[in-house]
Amino acid sequence: MPKAANNSGWTLVIRPRKRLLDLDLKSLWRYRDLWYMYIRRDIVTFYKQTILGPLWFVIQPVLTTVMYMFVFGGLAGISTDGAPQPLFYLSGIMLWNYFSDSFNSSSNVFTNNASVFGKVYFPRLVVPLAGLTSNLIKMGIQLGLFILVYIGYLIAGTPLQVNAALLLFPFCLLLLAGHALSWGLIVSSVTSKYRDLKFLVSFGIQLFMYATPIIYPMSAATGRIGKILWLNPLSPIFEAFKYGCLGCGSLSWGGLLYSTLFMLVTLFLAVIVFNRVERNFMDTV
Amino acid sequence: MNAIEFDRVGKLYRLGQVGTGTLSHDLNRWWQTRILGHEDPYLRIGEANDRARKGSSDFVWALKDISFHVAEGEVVGIIGKNGAGKSTLLKLLSRVTAPTAGEIRARGRIASLLEVGTGFHQEMTGRENIYMNGAIMGMTRAEIASKLDAIVDFAGIERYLDTPVKRYSSGMTVRLGFAVAAFLEPEILVVDEVLAVGDAEFQKKAIGKMQDVSRGEGRTVLFVSHNMAAVRSLCQRGIVLENGGMVFDGEVNEAVDYYIDGAVSKEDGTIMDSIIYKKDFLDISEILINGTSANRTTLEPRQEFLDIVIRGEAREAMKCEVKLILKKLDGTPMASLIEGRYTGRLISVDPGPFEIRKHVRLPKYIADGDLLVDLYLHQPIIQDFFIARGCALIHIEGFYDEFATPLVLGTEGFLGLESE
Numbered sequence: 001m002p003k004a005a006n007n008s009g010w011t012l013v014i015r016p017r018k019r020l021l022d023l024d025l026k027s028l029w030r031y032r033d034l035w036y037m038y039i040r041r042d043i044v045t046f047y048k049q050t051i052l053g054p055l056w057f058v059i060q061p062v063l064t065t066v067m068y069m070f071v072f073g074g075l076a077g078i079s080t081d082g083a084p085q086p087l088f089y090l091s092g093i094m095l096w097n098y099f100s101d102s103f104n105s106s107s108n109v110f111t112n113n114a115s116v117f118g119k120v121y122f123p124r125l126v127v128p129l130a131g132l133t134s135n136l137i138k139m140g141i142q143l144g145l146f147i148l149v150y151i152g153y154l155i156a157g158t159p160l161q162v163n164a165a166l167l168l169f170p171f172c173l174l175l176l177a178g179h180a181l182s183w184g185l186i187v188s189s190v191t192s193k194y195r196d197l198k199f200l201v202s203f204g205i206q207l208f209m210y211a212t213p214i215i216y217p218m219s220a221a222t223g224r225i226g227k228i229l230w231l232n233p234l235s236p237i238f239e240a241f242k243y244g245c246l247g248c249g250s251l252s253w254g255g256l257l258y259s260t261l262f263m264l265v266t267l268f269l270a271v272i273v274f275n276r277v278e279r280n281f282m283d284t285v
Numbered sequence: 286m287n288a289i290e291f292d293r294v295g296k297l298y299r300l301g302q303v304g305t306g307t308l309s310h311d312l313n314r315w316w317q318t319r320i321l322g323h324e325d326p327y328l329r330i331g332e333a334n335d336r337a338r339k340g341s342s343d344f345v346w347a348l349k350d351i352s353f354h355v356a357e358g359e360v361v362g363i364i365g366k367n368g369a370g371k372s373t374l375l376k377l378l379s380r381v382t383a384p385t386a387g388e389i390r391a392r393g394r395i396a397s398l399l400e401v402g403t404g405f406h407q408e409m410t411g412r413e414n415i416y417m418n419g420a421i422m423g424m425t426r427a428e429i430a431s432k433l434d435a436i437v438d439f440a441g442i443e444r445y446l447d448t449p450v451k452r453y454s455s456g457m458t459v460r461l462g463f464a465v466a467a468f469l470e471p472e473i474l475v476v477d478e479v480l481a482v483g484d485a486e487f488q489k490k491a492i493g494k495m496q497d498v499s500r501g502e503g504r505t506v507l508f509v510s511h512n513m514a515a516v517r518s519l520c521q522r523g524i525v526l527e528n529g530g531m532v533f534d535g536e537v538n539e540a541v542d543y544y545i546d547g548a549v550s551k552e553d554g555t556i557m558d559s560i561i562y563k564k565d566f567l568d569i570s571e572i573l574i575n576g577t578s579a580n581r582t583t584l585e586p587r588q589e590f591l592d593i594v595i596r597g598e599a600r601e602a603m604k605c606e607v608k609l610i611l612k613k614l615d616g617t618p619m620a621s622l623i624e625g626r627y628t629g630r631l632i633s634v635d636p637g638p639f640e641i642r643k644h645v646r647l648p649k650y651i652a653d654g655d656l657l658v659d660l661y662l663h664q665p666i667i668q669d670f671f672i673a674r675g676c677a678l679i680h681i682e683g684f685y686d687e688f689a690t691p692l693v694l695g696t697e698g699f700l701g702l703e704s705e
Binding site (some may be wrong): 009010011012013014015016030031033034036037038041043045048049115116118119120121123190279280283 | 298299377378379380381382383384385386387388389390391392393394395397399400403404406408409413415417420421423424425426449559
């Protein structure tokens with residue numbers, strides 16, 4: 001058969017390198033059912049063979065909140081800017097859990113799924129995206145708890161100022177997801193070859209929590225420390241949420257803009273790195 | 286029309302540790318190729334993938350310069366020894382890893398079965414896993430739902446559908462995994478030795494299904510297997526790989542014959558050359574089969590015994606027995622001597638020089654033909670002391686006297702039965 005006749009109509013061409021930014025959103029969309037199945041698997045396997053089931057999603061933040069109230073609110077006496085301690089800590093823990101869980105799940109994409117990735121091709125991005133979503137569901141359950149406690153305080157007559165900034169909540173979540181995804185992807189791409197980073201990251205993220213306004217309000221961080229803490233792109237997000245529902249903290253439009261730009265740049269880098277590693281990581285993992 | 290084209294495809298692997306020292310190599314490569322625009326410094330030093338010889342380079346071509354075309358609806362068998370590059374080739378085609386050089390073109394949806402039950406989660410039920418596995422292979426939920434009954438039926442797991450997979454027997458898991466893949470309906474199916482698992486009945490079913498896929502439905506299939514019988518019956522064309530290169534491409538029977546010729550150890554070698562595994566405390570100085578240490582020997586007509594002598598030195602005590610398997614050139618076992626298994630008596634070898642002799646009685650009527658010998662020294666079920674597969678080629682003249690012509694191995698089998 002003459003070669004010229006065969007040159008057209010290939011549905012797949014595999015080459016050593018591909019373009020730097022080749023997202024292939026079309027095939028990502030084609031695999032949306034896999035995305036759904038991964039979410040389902042995450043949720044279902046989480047509470048298989050447990051008695052309390054999904055209740056475990058709630059127990060952890062409750063106990064952490066109690067511990068924070070005792071250590072940071074009680075012993076250390078760190079201010080909560082006038083907001084009730086349980087609500088203040090719970091809101092921070094809820095958002096932080098979402099960020100750190102999402103970060104962890106996307107930073108382990110390659111190492112945790114090596115056996116599957118080694119056998120079948122599908123757009124690898126499906127897995128971290130599903131991780132973000134199942135963590136979102138988990139956070140939704142914790143949000144329910146937060147709302148219950150919130151209503152409890154309202155009934156008890158505590159003055160809580162809900163304001164229009166609460167409408168930013170979905171945007172805040174989107175920002176958090178974007179940060180978690182892009183940092184996670186970069187880490188997972190690098191750890192597929194150089195494992196050292198894994199150790200650095202797992203305790204680094206714990207330390208990073210203290211650089212984020214969760215157990216303290218930004219108003220407590222003044223002077224040079226305050227300036228440094230505002231460099232943390234997560235700070236404006238936490239502050240905006242607390243401002244919206246508790247009336248404490250501060251809403252900084254500049255900060256949110258900074259956080260958004262930061263997220264877009266890292267996400268761009270992350271996708272490039274991820275794309276490169278995706279192709280050959282089986283040889284190095 | 287071609288469904289798949291390989292155009293001078295190559296894959297380079299780095300040997301040794303990946304974690305240490307590669308950062309500097311990576312930076313160097315990046316600097317040389319991207320910034321200075323030089324040729325990749327590590328691509329040049331690659332050499333052919335011969336695992337038996339120790340090469341000077343850390344880089345090895347698992348595949349090199351592979352070019353072939355597969356027409357639509359063709360069923361091609363890929364054969365070769367372990368490490369010849371078969372699996373790498375399938376991995377490239379199924380996009381698990383990218384080639385280092387060349388280009389692969391394909392037309393239509395590719396489903397790769399490099400493993401059955403990819404992504405199965407032990408805690409999930411059979412039903413949930415069917416959906417999970419199907420989705421990983423690229424099926425939509427609607428597609429899977431419409432085929433669910435057929436899949437469950439094919440796998441024969443109806444009663445266990447809502448039981449977690451961790452309670453399944455390994456056979457059930459394999460059947461379920463294959464069943465999902467069998468109903469994928471891709472244009473191109475890539476299969477790697479999955480048929481090696483499962484019981485005989487299931488293997489038959491699986492081969493039958495693959496025949497349907499290729500013949501009845503006109504799909505393109507690439508099939509890698511060590512099972513020459515399966516390759517012969519399934520494929521029309523065979524490609525033989527050796528040390529990462531393509532050495533034969535043609536009609537399947539010729540390809541299998543070519544491979545078998547290559548699999549038999551080289552003429553004028555010795556039996557000792559084929560030892561692929563040996564305990565460290567063991568030294569083998571000589572192995573004789575039928576009185577010779579060469580890897581070719583002939584059994585005369587009416588020869589009643591086959592003698593085996595193993596001499597060597599052990600630095601530890603062993604309880605062992607000789608295991609001998611006679612097989613046809615395509616790998617089908619014909620007969621074996623595994624007395625350790627059926628009598629339970631083992632030979633005790635004390636530390637120091639030893640000699641083990643076996644005087645194996647042969648049946649009266651055996652066929653004319655060539656058989657390969659696998660020789661082991663083992664402690665049944667527990668351990669192997671040495672393994673020498675395909676270590677000698679025995680030409681059997683077969684039984685004959687003035688009246689009878691010998692049996693023929695290929696058509697009448699290895700053994701002539703007697704009646705009273």
